[in-house]
Amino acid sequence: MTNHSRRYHWIDGKPYTPSGGETIDLINPSTEQLLGQVPAGTAADVDRAVAVAVGAFADWSTTSPQQRAEILARAAEGMQRQGKELAEVITAEVGAPAKISLSAQVGFPLNVLRSHVDILRDFAWSETIANSLVLKEPVGVVGAISPWNFPIQLVMAKLAPALAAGCTVVLKPSEYTPLTAYLLAEIFQEAGLPDGVFNIVCGTGPVVGEAISRHPLVNMVSMTGSTRAGRQVFAAASTTVKRMHLELGGKSASLVLPDADFDKAVRTTIDQAFFNSGQACLAWSRMLVPQERMAEAAEIAASQAALYRSGDPTSSETDLGPQQNKACFDRVQEYIGEAMASDATLVAGGPGRPDGIDRGWFVRPTVFADVRPGDRIAQEEVFGPVMSIIGYRDPQEGVAIANDSIFGLHGAVWAGDEQAAMPYVRQLRTGRIDVNGAKTNLVSPFGGYKQSGFGRELGIYGFESYLEIKSVQLAGDDTGGLEAGIRVREAQG
CATH class of the missing domain: 3.40.605.10 (Aldehyde Dehydrogenase; Chain A, domain 1)
Structure with a gap:
C-alpha cells in the first residue's frame, strides 16, 4: 500500500x-x-x-x-x-x-x-x-x-x-x-x-x-x-x-409538479441525491410529489436505487462509494434508524452495510416514502445516500414545504415546460435552482439563502x-450640482 x-x-x-x-x-x-x-x-x-x-x-x-x-x-x-x-x-x-x-x-x-x-x-x-x-x-x-x-x-x-x-x-x-x-x-x-x-x-x-x-x-x-x-x-x-x-449546509428540495415528466423527475432526483454517496451540500435529499402519486414515486425511486452498485471505488463497476469517515457513517445510520421507527415507509435500502460488504463505511442506498415535512430526516442534513419522499396536496403546499427549512442552497423544479416552472422557481427561497434537469453551469453563481x-x-x-x-474623486471639469458645491466648500474651508 x-x-x-x-x-x-x-x-x-x-x-x-x-x-x-x-x-x-x-x-x-x-x-x-x-x-x-x-x-x-x-x-x-x-x-x-x-x-x-x-x-x-x-x-x-x-x-x-x-x-x-x-x-x-x-x-x-x-x-x-x-x-x-x-x-x-x-x-x-x-x-x-x-x-x-x-x-x-x-x-x-x-x-x-x-x-x-x-x-x-x-x-x-x-x-x-x-x-x-x-x-x-x-x-x-x-x-x-x-x-x-x-x-x-x-x-x-x-x-x-x-x-x-x-x-x-x-x-x-x-x-x-x-x-x-x-x-x-x-x-x-x-x-x-x-x-x-x-x-x-x-x-x-x-x-x-x-x-x-x-x-x-x-x-x-x-x-x-x-x-x-x-x-x-x-x-x-x-x-x-x-x-x-x-x-x-443544505436540505434541498426537488419539487415535482403534476404536469412534469414524472419518471424522469424521480429518477434524476435520486441520481442527484446519491451523487458522491450523498455527500454534497447541494443534494436534493427531499423529493416533493403530489400525494396521490406517492406510491408511484416510491416504486420508481426504489427501482432507481436498486441500480446502484456499492463496493471497491477503484473498480469501474462501482457507482456508490463509502461515507468518508466513521462519524459520518454512524450519523447516517442514526437517521435511518430514527426514520424506520417513525411513520415513514422504507422502500429501498435500510440500516447497515450493503450485502456482501463487511469493511469500509458503506451505506445502503436508502429511500423513505410518506415522510412528514417536520420529521428530523426531512429537516436536517443527512449527508448520505438517503432520500425522503414527501407528499403535497397542491403545488402551493409543495412550495411551502420546500421553503420550510432553515436552509436555502439548491433545489429543482420539474414541470411540463420551463414557462410552467418559472412561477414556482420565483417562489422558492434558495440560491440555485435547476429546471427539468438542466445541466450544471460552473460559471453561474453558487451560494445560499438563510443558514x-x-x-x-x-x-x-x-x-x-x-x-x-x-x-477616486478627480478634480477635472466642474460638473456642477452637489459635487461642485462640496468642492467649493472644501476649498473655502
Missing part, C-alpha cells in the same frame, strides 16, 4: 517543518486502513504562513492580469496532465468511485480554473462615474477553509478567483482529505506561481481554522462546511471585522468577491 504521508505544511513555495510534533492519521474509508499522516498544525504555523502571504502580496497584487492568466492557464495544463494521479488520490482519501473522481472531482475544478483564465482576459478593472474613477483591487490575504467531500473543487472555487484577483492565500484543507492540496501546490509552483502566494497549513478546525479566522492580517475568510462550523468561523472572524464568505450562508462562488460573481472597490 502506498504511503501518502506529508509530514510538513507548504509555506513560501516549499515544505515547511511544523512547529509541533502532533500528526493526524488519514484513513482510507473503503478499507479502514491507514493512508498516511499529515501534521496537526498550530497557531504558530498559521502566523508563519500569514506573514509569508502578507509579504508576497505586495508583488503578486501588482502583476498584470495577463501574467496571472498565463500562470493559471499553465496550472490548468498541469492539472490536465496529472488528472489521473489526482483522481486516484481522491478515490483513496474520499472513497469516491474512480469514474466520479476523474470526471467530476477533477474535471469540475479544472473547468473552474480555466473559467478564471477567461475572466481575466476581458475584466474591466476600472470604470468612470461622472468625476469619479472606480478601481477594483485585490482584497488582500485570503484565508480559505475547505471541507472533505470535494477536496479539489471546493478549494479551487476559492483559490482560482483569489489568485486571479491578485490575492495571496493561506489554505486549511480538511484534515480528512488534505492530500490533493499538496498536489495542487506543486502544480501551481511548476506553473510559475511565485513563492508565498499559495500556502497550506494542515490541521483541525478548532486550532488552525480558528487561528486563520481570527488572524488580524487575514483580510478575508472563505469557508465551505457545515452550518455549525460556519457559525464558529463567523464568530472568530468577526473579532477583526474581515470580509466573510460562507457556503454552508446556507452568504456570498457567491464561481464565475464573475465569485471572482468579484475577492475585490475591494476604491472610489
